[in-house]
Structure formats: C-alpha cells, structure tokens
Amino acid sequence: MAESAELILDGKSYSLPVIEGTEREKAFDIGKLRDQTGYVTLDSGYKNTGATKSAITFLDGEEGILRYRGYPIEQLAEKSSFIEVAYLLIYGKLPTEAELQNFSNQITKHTLVHEDVRKIFDGFPSAAHPMAILSSLICSLTAFYPESVSPDLSKEEIDLNVIRLMAKISTIAAWTYKNNMGHPLNYPRNDLDYCSNFLYMMFSFPTEKYDIDPRIVSALNKLLILHADHEQNCSTSTVRLVGSANASLYGSVSAGINALWGPLHGGANQEVLEMLQAIQKDGGDTSKFIAKAKDKNDSFRLMGFGHRVYKNFDPRAKIIKKAADEVLAALGIDDPLLKIAQELEQAALTDQYFIERKLYPNVDFYSGIIYRAIGIPTEMFTVMFALGRLPGWIAQWKEMRENKEPIGRPRQIYTGETERDYTPIEQRS
Ligand code: SDX
Numbered sequence: 001m002a003e004s005a006e007l008i009l010d011g012k013s014y015s016l017p018v019i020e021g022t023e024r025e026k027a028f029d030i031g032k033l034r035d036q037t038g039y040v041t042l043d044s045g046y047k048n049t050g051a052t053k054s055a056i057t058f059l060d061g062e063e064g065i066l067r068y069r070g071y072p073i074e075q076l077a078e079k080s081s082f083i084e085v086a087y088l089l090i091y092g093k094l095p096t097e098a099e100l101q102n103f104s105n106q107i108t109k110h111t112l113v114h115e116d117v118r119k120i121f122d123g124f125p126s127a128a129h130p131m132a133i134l135s136s137l138i139c140s141l142t143a144f145y146p147e148s149v150s151p152d153l154s155k156e157e158i159d160l161n162v163i164r165l166m167a168k169i170s171t172i173a174a175w176t177y178k179n180n181m182g183h184p185l186n187y188p189r190n191d192l193d194y195c196s197n198f199l200y201m202m203f204s205f206p207t208e209k210y211d212i213d214p215r216i217v218s219a220l221n222k223l224l225i226l227h228a229d230h231e232q233n234c235s236t237s238t239v240r241l242v243g244s245a246n247a248s249l250y251g252s253v254s255a256g257i258n259a260l261w262g263p264l265h266g267g268a269n270q271e272v273l274e275m276l277q278a279i280q281k282d283g284g285d286t287s288k289f290i291a292k293a294k295d296k297n298d299s300f301r302l303m304g305f306g307h308r309v310y311k312n313f314d315p316r317a318k319i320i321k322k323a324a325d326e327v328l329a330a331l332g333i334d335d336p337l338l339k340i341a342q343e344l345e346q347a348a349l350t351d352q353y354f355i356e357r358k359l360y361p362n363v364d365f366y367s368g369i370i371y372r373a374i375g376i377p378t379e380m381f382t383v384m385f386a387l388g389r390l391p392g393w394i395a396q397w398k399e400m401r402e403n404k405e406p407i408g409r410p411r412q413i414y415t416g417e418t419e420r421d422y423t424p425i426e427q428r429s
Helices: 033-037 073-079 082-091 097-109 115-122 130-144 155-181 194-203 214-226 234-243 249-261 268-281 286-294 315-331 336-349 352-356 363-373 378-402
Strands: 003-009 012-020 026-028 057-060 065-068
Touching: 012 033, 065 073, 065 082, 065 315, 073 214, 073 315, 082 097, 082 194, 082 214, 082 378, 097 155, 097 194, 115 130, 115 155, 130 155, 130 249, 130 378, 155 194, 155 249, 155 378, 194 214, 214 315, 214 363, 214 378, 234 249, 234 378, 249 378, 268 286, 268 336, 268 363, 268 378, 286 336, 315 336, 315 363, 336 352, 336 363, 363 378
Parallel strands: none
Antiparallel strands: 003 012, 012 026, 057 065
16 A cells, blocks of 8 residues: 655755565655755664665565575575575576576686786786685686776677676686685686585685585585675675776676675675684683673674674574584584584673674684685685675666666765865964
C-alpha cells in the first residue's frame, strides 16, 4: 500500500514517499528533498542510509539471516559450489547443468594471464603485502584489455570481462603467494576445477607430484561461498561508487580490493590470527585481552567481533566455526589458536560489555583458523576474502550498470571558515 511520511520544516509540510522492499524493509525516498526543502540529510558512515535498491543479497542483522538471490546461505554452503554461487549472484538464477558447465569451462579457458603480467611481479619488493600486488594487477587488466573501459559495452563484452576477472584473479592471487615465497610460479591446469586449480597453483612444486585433498577443496568452496556477497558493505559500496563514474569493472574491483584490505573490514581476518598469536605468545590469558578490548583508553579491539549490521550472530561465523572443527579433525590438526578463539568467544558472549553492544563473532573470527589449517599464510587471508567476494562485487557492479544508476556524489554540511580575504605572506603570523 502506498505510504508516505510527513516532514514539517519551518512551518511547511512535505510528503516523503515510502518505498517497501520484498522483505518488508521500508525507506523514505528523499530523492527530491533538497529541491523541495533546501535541506540535505546527514548520516556519517551511512548507518541509516540506503544507497540503492538491489535484488542480489538480503540480510537481516537482527535475525542473523543471509540469502543470495533468495537462497539461504546455510543451504548454499552445504549443497552448492563456489562457481555455481558465482553464477547465481552474477546472473540471478541457479544455472542449468549446461549453463554451469559452460560458465566453468569459460573460466577455465581464461585462467592464463598475459606473460607481461609476470614481468610486473618482478617490479614489486618480494616482501610486498599480497593485497597491494592483487589490487595493482587487477587494475592492470584495464591496460591489457583497454576496450574494457568503454561505458557502452555489449552484454557479450561485459560477460567476457566477467569471465576474465573470475578466471585471472585466482592465478594472480596464487602468484602473489608464490612470488612472496620466492617459489616458481605455477601455471593453471585446465583439467582441474576452480578450487582444486587454485590449491594446485598455490601449493604445488615443479619438482614433485601434488595430491589435491578433496576435504580441503570442499572447505575452500564453503569459505569462498560464505564470503561471496554481503549487500552494501564498505568494499562493495566502493565498487559501486567507482563504477558509477563509468570506470571499468577491473578498475572498480581494484578499488574494492583496497577498501577490503582495511583492518576494520576484510583485513580483520589477518588481524584476528595475529591477535590469537599475540594472546598465545603472551601466555594465553584471554581475560587480559577481554579487559583491554573493554578499556576505553586502550585502542585494542577484539578483532573478528562486532559488525555494522549484524546485532546477532553472523550466520557465516556459525557455519565457519563448525567447518573449522570439522577440517581440523579431518586433518588431525590440534591448533591451540582454535582453543584460544573458543575461549575468547565464550568469555565475550557472557560479558555485559559485549552483550550490551551486541558484539558477536563475525565472518572473520574463525575463517583464519581454517585458512591456516589448509596451509594458507596469514598475509594471504584477505586475498582469500577478495577471491570469495569477487562474484558479489561483479554482480553489484553489473546491477548498477544495468539499472543505469547515476554517478554517486554525496552532499555534505560545510563547517569550515566563512568567506575571508587573501592575506599577503608578510602579514601572516
Ligand atoms: C567485515 O559490512 C559488512 O558487511 C562487512 C563484512 C562483509 O562481509 O563485507 O561483514 C566483513 O568487515 C566484518 C567486520 C570485520 N571487522 C572486525 O572484526 C574489526 C573489529 N570490529 C569493529 O571494529 C567493529 O565492530 C566494526 C567496525 C565491525 C563495526 O563497527 P560499528 O558498527 O561502527 O560499531 P562502533 O565502532 O560504533 O562500536 C560500537 C561500540 C563502541 O563502544 P562505545 O563507544 O559504544 O562504548 O562497540 C564497541 C565500540 O568501542 N566495539 C568494540 C568492538 N567493535 C565495536 N569493542 C571491542 N571490540 C570490538 N571488536
């Protein structure tokens, strides 16, 4: 039913149309507010502001619900594969057998990168953080495929850029690791599925046979699915904002990678592991670190806890926590960091400070335990987050383009100096 909200300003009444989403979320449409009233709204961090309408992902932070194109994350993590979920997010439906086979084959065919990409690696310091290399090399695809910058790409051209990006990010990500380790780079193998190929490129050596462990392939599929999209989070909003200026998909995703690297966002998974290691090194007294997290005079935060929208358990954290137990048991690993994480969680969930602020473990809290168990080094954790989040970034960029959304340009409230005349330098103090 069409609703509106009444706004009374300076004695005048204005009607703001109310829009309602398919999950009963409601918003005031303020698209004409400034023209009608001269006012803008202010909402730093956009905690209360919807930037767009989207049909891709629905989450309910209070209920701990997350669905991709209507499918509950719990079912997709259990029954689907990362490439199938990527297709679902990007094209809006679960693929038929033939569509999935074609999508997967196309990606396989494009996993090779231009030989000049290898030369760019030689320019990076060997200790460069993999996220710095990843964002640079993903942006460099714009140089190798200059036609990708056109704002008038056909559906087929956009699909080709999607395939290239999905395919090449896994090779580039694996190469950042091998480059960092001083190992020979591995070329992709077309006989392997996406996750097996990634593990092969990451961990195989030309000197010996590499056996792919299906249990690790399954864990990796699940982790990438759980990271694949999360509506208008910081990095996705970055991709949409950059893309709204008609920047290329590669340039927009490269910007998203840099946003994700932030320790308050995707960079938290690396910070969690380093925090657990610091607690272990300090003797394992979790209560000392809980106290630090609560101390307003201490900048320490319990990394992997809290969330901008989840004020309940992050549904992804529940699944990852269970998967961490399963993977470590299957691989016969007894990781003391897992026990420290479980102790922290228990302590925080019974502590008023965390309860009052609704701070629960988020997606980053347990993911590093699994990455560590499958041999992925801490500095590569956020690269893994980017690998998983890529289909979501692509889907959101594509939706923004298809909906012909205008260039993003927020307003502000100016709080600086009012007009004043230029002061000659000899009169300045
Ligand atoms: C991701 O948006 C997404 O969807 C992101 C993501 C995705 O999939 O894309 O889910 C991925 O980024 C997960 C979040 C990973 N980040 C971390 O784990 C870093 C640690 N967490 C925080 O810094 C924090 O919780 C945020 C940034 C995640 C959310 O911050 P908010 O919602 O802006 O909350 P806030 O900073 O305003 O804090 C509210 C209160 C404050 O205390 P008071 O001033 O009210 O006394 O809670 C406290 C904060 O000090 N608080 C914490 C805390 N997080 C918030 N105190 C201790 N430890 C923490 N982790």
